[in-house]
Structure formats: structure tokens, C-alpha cells
Amino acid sequence: MSHLPPVLRRLIRFGAAGTAVLIGLGVALFSAVPAAAQDAVGYVRLAHLSPDTPKVDVYLDKFGDSSFKEQVFPHVGYGDSSKYMALPVGTYTIAMRAENAPASSPPVITTQVTVEDGKAYTVAGVGKFAALGLKVLTDDLSRPTGGKAKVRVIQASVKAPIIDVSLPDGTSIGSNVAFATTTDYQIVSPGTWTLHLQPKPAGPGATLSAPLVAGSVYSLLVIDKGSGLWLTLLNDASGGSTAPNGAVEAGLGGTRNPNRTPLIAGLAIVFAGLVVVAMRLRTLIKRRG
Amino acid sequence: MTSEQRYIGVARPPQGVDPDPPRVVLNLSGTTASPDPATPLDPASSIVDLYEPETRPWVLARVAAAEIQPVRYGRFSAHRKRVRRAILHRFELVVWGCAVMVVAGLVLVALRVVNPPTYDSDSSGIPGPMATTVTADVPDATCAFGDCAAPSYTGPPTRVRIPAIGVDSSLETLGLDAHRELEPPKDFARAGWYSGGVAPGDTGPAIITGHVDSRTGPAVFFELHALRTGDLVEVDRGGQTVTFRVTRTEQYPKNAFPSDRVYAPTPGAELRLITCGGSFDRNRGSYRDNIVVYAIAN
Numbered sequence: 001m002s003h004l005p006p007v008l009r010r011l012i013r014f015g016a017a018g019t020a021v022l023i024g025l026g027v028a029l030f031s032a033v034p035a036a037a038q039d040a041v042g043y044v045r046l047a048h049l050s051p052d053t054p055k056v057d058v059y060l061d062k063f064g065d066s067s068f069k070e071q072v073f074p075h076v077g078y079g080d081s082s083k084y085m086a087l088p089v090g091t092y093t094i095a096m097r098a099e100n101a102p103a104s105s106p107p108v109i110t111t112q113v114t115v116e117d118g119k120a121y122t123v124a125g126v127g128k129f130a131a132l133g134l135k136v137l138t139d140d141l142s143r144p145t146g147g148k149a150k151v152r153v154i155q156a157s158v159k160a161p162i163i164d165v166s167l168p169d170g171t172s173i174g175s176n177v178a179f180a181t182t183t184d185y186q187i188v189s190p191g192t193w194t195l196h197l198q199p200k201p202a203g204p205g206a207t208l209s210a211p212l213v214a215g216s217v218y219s220l221l222v223i224d225k226g227s228g229l230w231l232t233l234l235n236d237a238s239g240g241s242t243a244p245n246g247a248v249e250a251g252l253g254g255t256r257n258p259n260r261t262p263l264i265a266g267l268a269i270v271f272a273g274l275v276v277v278a279m280r281l282r283t284l285i286k287r288r289g
Numbered sequence: 290m291t292s293e294q295r296y297i298g299v300a301r302p303p304q305g306v307d308p309d310p311p312r313v314v315l316n317l318s319g320t321t322a323s324p325d326p327a328t329p330l331d332p333a334s335s336i337v338d339l340y341e342p343e344t345r346p347w348v349l350a351r352v353a354a355a356e357i358q359p360v361r362y363g364r365f366s367a368h369r370k371r372v373r374r375a376i377l378h379r380f381e382l383v384v385w386g387c388a389v390m391v392v393a394g395l396v397l398v399a400l401r402v403v404n405p406p407t408y409d410s411d412s413s414g415i416p417g418p419m420a421t422t423v424t425a426d427v428p429d430a431t432c433a434f435g436d437c438a439a440p441s442y443t444g445p446p447t448r449v450r451i452p453a454i455g456v457d458s459s460l461e462t463l464g465l466d467a468h469r470e471l472e473p474p475k476d477f478a479r480a481g482w483y484s485g486g487v488a489p490g491d492t493g494p495a496i497i498t499g500h501v502d503s504r505t506g507p508a509v510f511f512e513l514h515a516l517r518t519g520d521l522v523e524v525d526r527g528g529q530t531v532t533f534r535v536t537r538t539e540q541y542p543k544n545a546f547p548s549d550r551v552y553a554p555t556p557g558a559e560l561r562l563i564t565c566g567g568s569f570d571r572n573r574g575s576y577r578d579n580i581v582v583y584a585i586a587n
Contacts, residue, residue, distance in 0.1 A: 010381065039518035039536050041585060043556045046435070058434075073434045080433030084556030086585050120556050141554050215493075217554050238493035239554030240486030244471035247543035251501035251565030251576045255511065268392045276385055283374070 010280065040089045040117030045139075046073065047081035047124040049156035049180070050132050051224050055099040056108065056125070063091040063112060075099055079156070079223040081124075081234065089115050094123050094134060109134050120237065122219075126180045128158065140185055141217050141237040149212040150185040152219050153177050154234075159224045160199035167193050173220070176200060182219075190214040190241070197222065197231060206231055215239035442490040444527035446482050449497055451562075453520040454512035456480070456499075463498065471563075473498055477508035486552075489524040490531035490586065494555050497524075498563040501576070510564035514538065514580045522560060522584050533560045533584035540566050540578050551581055558586035 046058055055077045062068035073082065091114045095107035111134035113121050120139040127133050144150040153165050153174035165173040167188065173195065174183040192211040199205065208231040212218060217236040222229060450457045461474045461481035474481035480499035487493035499510035522533040541547060551561055560583075567578025 010378075041536050045556070071435075076434050082433070082435035083437060083439075085435065086557055118550065118553070141556065142549060143553050215554060235492065237554035237556045238487060238491070239552060240483075240493055240496075242465070242469075242485045243548065243552035244465055244483065244486075244496070245469035246548055247541075247546040247579050248471045248473060248498050248563045249565070249575060250473040250498050250510070250563065250579075251508070251569075252504045253502065253569035253571070253574065253576065254504045254506050255502040256569035256576075264396050265393050268396050269389060272385075272389045272392050276388075 041086045042089055042115035042117060043084035043120040044087055044092065044113060044115060045082055045084045045120070045122045046076070046094065047122060047221075048076045048078055049124045049126050049154070049221075049223070050129055051078055051156065051158045053078065053125060053129040053132055056096040057099055057101065059093075059095040059097065059103070059107070060085075061093050061095075062087075063093050065090060072103070079221075079225070079230070079232075081122075081221070084120060084236075087115050089117050091115070096125055096134065108132070111136060122154075124154075124156075126156065135180075137182055139217075139219075139236055143215060143239050143243060144185075144187050144217070147190070147214045147242065148187045149190045149214055150217045151188055151210070151212060152185045153183045154219050154221045155179055155181055155183075157222045157224050157229055160197075160203055160222075160229055162200040163222065164198045164200060165220060165222075166196050166198075168196065185217065188212060190216075195220060195231065195233075197229065199229075204228065208233060213238065214241040215243060440490065440529075440531075442488065442526045442529055442531065445484065446489045446495070446497075446524045446526045446531075448525040449480050449482075450523040450525075451513075451516070451520070452523075453517075454515055456509060456512075458499070458509050460497070471496065471498060473500055474509075477503040480509050487558075488526065489533070489560055490526055490529075490558050492556070492558055494552060494559045494561050495524075496552070496561050496563065501564045501566065501580070510562070510580075513562060513564045513582060514540070514566055516562070516582050521587075522562065522582075524560070531558070532587045533558075534587050535582055535584045537583045539581045539583070541581060542567070542578055543576070546579060555585075560584040560586075 044060070046060070048056060048058075055075050058073040058076050059070060060073070061070040068088075091112055093110060093112050095110040097103070097105060097107050109125065109132055111123065113123055113136045115121065120141050122137040122139055124135050124137070125132055126135045151173055153163075155163060155174075155177045156179070157163070158179050161179040163177050164175050165177065167173065171188065173186050173188070177183055190212050192209060195208045195210050197206045197208075206229045208220070210218070210220070210233050216238045219234040219236050221232040221234055223232070224230070445462065446460055448457070448459050458478070458480045461476065461479050462484045463472050463474065463481040464483070464485060466472050471483055477500045480497050482489070483496040483498070487495045489495040489497070499513070500508035501510055501513065502508050516535050516538050518535055518537065520535040522535065524531045524533070541551075551563075562582040562584070564580050565576035565578065566580035567576055569576050
């Protein structure tokens with residue numbers, strides 16, 4: 001650089017200093033932006049829905065994460081379900097072993113579920129024992145629109161292998177629902193309804209009084225019990241009867257007046273730069289003159 | 290400058306010598322030129338050294354003293370000016386940088402003076418009016434295994450505490466406006482609970498909002514954006530305390546606010562803390578973003 005004219009050298013020095021100052025100010029001004037913190041969770045519910053399968057011990061472990069403490073749910077029988085468990089996102093292994101079988105023994109059946117942020121899953125042993133399977137249902141817990149409720153049918157009765165479920169006004173919740181299947185959620189008006197179950201093609205029906213709340217999500221679980229059918233209403237999720245519409249106005253900007261800071265700081269830098277340039281010019285003119 | 294090194298005059302350099310800017314003549318030793326500027330050099334016999342005192346204190350050329358034009362000494366002499374300029378050049382970068390920093394600092398200080406941050410404290414301990422629509426869902430009597438304990442709470446929430454950001458506020462009761470949008474608390478120093486939704490501790494996403502600031506300074510949820518995973522939020526309800534754990538902090542543009550995500554039904558008891566964030570739109574008098582903190586019951 002020594003071969004450059006001194007004027008250029010000085011200009012370069014000014015430029016370097018100015019750039020450093022600008023970068024410093026920029027960092028100071030924009031460092032206040034919040035960084036998002038993530039530790040997302042999803043929900044998993046376990047159930048035993050296989051009529052002729054004896055009681056089992058259910059094991060839940062996080063795949064490839066030794067810091068997760070394996071959970072064991074002993075003595076789970078047909079028709080039993082857990083509550084939803086909040087679990088950090090990741091892949092989980094679910095295994096069923098015969099009741100009181102050692103944890104080291106090979107499981108009767110095993111499956112994996114990948115839990116995503118904010119999602120919910122029902123992992124159930126379904127079918128007859130001879131064809132036992134672990135089914136992973138992704139439960140659509142999205143809000144039922146328009147102040148409604150949502151309900152679906154989980155069919156685990158082998159005595160009534162095909163059923164219809166309807167409201168008193170005839171609205172169908174599920175039609176021709178086969179054993180070991182689950183319907184999609186149906187939108188229904190909120191209220192306390194008598195749900196009516198009718199085996200197909202014929203047979204003794206069953207009813208259940210179901211208080212369905214707006215903004216909530218339900219599963220109607222159908223199992224065999226004794227000589228008949230047993231209906232259970234599971235509250236999958238609740239969202240409050242009326243959700244607000246969109247964003248929230250919660251600030252009047254009193255702490256954001258420094259919005260003008262970049263402008264004023266920028267003007268200050270420009271002013272300082274102009275002063276320096278003017279001084280240099282004056283000096284140069286004097287020297288040349 | 291020692292007694293042997295004094296500027297005594299100005300001379301033009303010989304041909305072939307870099308002319309820029311050495312024009313100053315220095316009497317290096319005093320043996321070839323007069324040590325006293327008052328006594329002129331003998332133009333016929335003196336040879337002096339020519340150099341650039343500002344940047345190159347070594348001899349560049351020798352010229353005859355006859356070439357020298359004596360300089361005037363004094364406070365405002367050209368020689369003194371050159372010395373001052375030389376010193377300035379050395380520290381030009383530092384001086385300039387400092388000047389800009391000082392100006393910027395003054396600007397920032399001035400802004401703080403114009404808009405002093407006022408930290409409102411929660412002066413009101415009055416609980417909000419009774420909730421209008423606390424809904425009770427079907428009790429989950431079917432839980433057969435795992436953690437079936439379902440804590441039950443009664444009454445509306447009365448107070449929220451967030452130790453990580455020093456919030457301890459009683460709760461207003463909030464409703465919706467004509468556009469079904471959530472109304473913010475009337476008091477900038479208090480948070481509010483949306484009573485048309487879920488009560489904290491019940492299944493579902495309970496909603497608590499607070500202002501980020503008023504027109505004059507920070508409000509109750511000024512620091513909400515700073516909440517991090519694992520921070521605790523306590524809500525008092527009917528003599529009991531429900532403890533929530535923060536799972537995430539999000540910033541959403543208001544014009545793309547994910548209602549389906551924020552207000553979606555949840556299988557467990559959750560909490561949403563909402564305030565404003567991002568840049569402030571002065572034309573509309575509104576922040577452009579919302580800060581939403583997700584928390585789940587411990």
C-alpha cells in the first residue's frame with residue numbers, strides 16, 4: 001500500500017474505520033431480536049384393544065436416547081387405555097410383553113412411533129390375538145370449526161364386528177365400522193347427546209349419554225364386556241368453547257421509540273463523516289495551494 | 290526535538306528526489322549550518338540535509354544552504370502547523386473512531402432521556418371478576434393405567450407468576466371484541482386471562498395475555514420474549530397453584546397468526562402466554578408480530 005498516494009491511503013483508512021464503526025452499531029442495534037427456543041412435545045396414548053389377548057406389560061422407550069428413562073405399564077388388559085403422555089419429539093419404541101414376563105424377554109409385539117411437535121398419537125394393540133398388531137393412529141386434534149365438537153369411533157368389539165353409530169336426529173358418526181378399525185373424526189354440534197350404537201346386520205344395540213363440548217375432541221371406544229357391548233367416551237382434547245380470532249393487540253409501542261435510533265445514529269455517522277471529509281479537503285487544498 | 294535537530298528553512302529538493310512532500314530542511318548536527326535560526330546560514334559553504342520530518346526521519350537528500358528559504362518561527366508558523374498535522378495523522382484513525390463513537394453514544398443517551406424506561410409494578414391485588422364460562426369436560430374416568438391422577442381445580446385463575454422474568458401479576462378477565470379478537474388487559478401492569486376459553490390446569494390451552502409496553506414504557510409482559518425452554522410459570526387458582534413448564538417461544542407475524550396452532554385443542558393442560566413483539570408500525574399504531582410462549586402443565 002506504500003506506493004499509493006497518501007490521499008488514497010487516508011481514504012482507505014477512513015473507510016476501514018467507518019466500516020468498523022458501522023458494523024459495531026449494527027450489531028448493537030439488532031442484537032435485541034429474540035431467538036426462538038424449541039423443546040417441542042407431542043402426545044402419545046397407549047391402549048389394549050385386542051379382545052382375546054391376555055393382559056400385557058407395555059414398555060415405552062425413546063429410540064437412541066439413553067437419557068430417556070424407559071417406562072413400564074404392567075397388567076394392561078383389554079379395553080384399558082392410558083391418558084395422553086406429553087413426550088419430547090423423537091422416535092419411540094413401544095413393546096408389549098406377556099404379563100410379568102422379564103424385561104429382557106423378547107416382546108410379543110413391538111412398533112415405533114415418531115412423535116412430532118404438537119401432534120398426538122394413539123398406539124393400540126388391535127385385532128385378535130392370533131393376528132395381533134400394534135397400530136399407530138395419528139389423532140387429528142385440530143379445532144372443530146364453527147363452535148362444533150368432533151367425535152370418532154374406535155371399534156374394538158369382536159362380538160359386534162360391524163356397527164353403526166348415530167345421534168338421535170339420525171346424524172351418522174360411523175357407518176359399517178368394522179372390528180379393529182377407527183373412523184375419521186366427525187363434526188357434530190355441541191350438546192349432551194345420546195349416542196346410539198346398532199350392530200349390523202342385527203343385534204341388541206347400546207346407548208351412551210355423551211356431553212360433547214364445543215371445541216373439544218372425543219373418541220367413542222367400543223369394546224366387549226361380559227355378554228354385551230361397552231361404550232366409553234374418551235376426551236381426546238379440549239380447546240375451549242370459543243377460540244379467539246387471530247392475533248392479539250398487546251402493546252402501544254412506548255418502548256419502540258428507539259425505532260428512530262438507526263435513523264439518528266445513521267445521520268450522526270454521516271455528519272461525522274462529512275466533518276472529517278471537509279477537514280481533509282481543507283487541509284489538502286491548503287497544502288496544494 | 291533535540292537542539293541538534295531544528296527546522297531552519299524550506300528548500301526545493303534536487304531533481305530526481307521524491308517531491309512529495311519533503312521540503313523541510315533540517316540542520317542535523319549544527320556543524321554545517323548555524324544552530325541558531327537568528328543567525329542565517331552561510332549560503333556559500335553550508336550543506337544541509339533534506340528530509341521529511343513527518344513520516345521519514347532519515348536523510349533524503351543534501352542541498353546547499355543557498356537553496357534554503359528561512360522560515361519564521363512561532364506558534365503559528367508553517368513549521369509548527371506541519372508538526373501538529375503530523376501528530377494528527379498518526380492518530381487520525383483513533384481520533385475519528387472515538388469521535389463517531391462519542392456522537393453515537395450521545396445520541397443513544399439522548400434517546401433514553403427522551404423515553405425513560407419505566408418499570409411498572411403491579412400495584413393492584415384485586416382479583417378479576419368471576420369467570421363467566423369455565424367449562425368442565427367429561428372427566429376421563431377411563432384411564433386404566435399410567436399416570437391417571439387428574440388434578441382438579443375450581444374457580445377462575447387469580448394470579449400469574451413467571452420468576453424468570455420477574456412477573457407477579459393479578460389477572461384481569463378478558464373477552465373478545467366485536468371481531469372475535471381477544472381484548473388485551475385494560476391495565477398495562479396486569480396480565481389477563483381469556484375466560485371464554487380454558488382455565489389454567491384444565492385440559493386444553495389456557496390463554497393469558499399482557500401488554501409488552503404502554504405509550505410511555507414497558508408493561509407486564511415486556512420480557513416475555515426472553516422466556517426459554519424449562520422456565521416455570523405458576524398460576525394461582527382456587528387456593529391451589531398450577532405449575533407450567535415452557536416448551537417453546539415463538540414469534541409470529543400478526544397477519545399470518547397461526548390460530549390453528551396456538552389455540553388448537555390439546556390432550557393435556559397447557560398454557561399460552563401472548564404479547565406483542567417485532568417492529569412497531571407507527572402508521573397503524575400496532576406491533577407487527579405476536580410473541581407466543583407455549584407451556585405445558587408439569
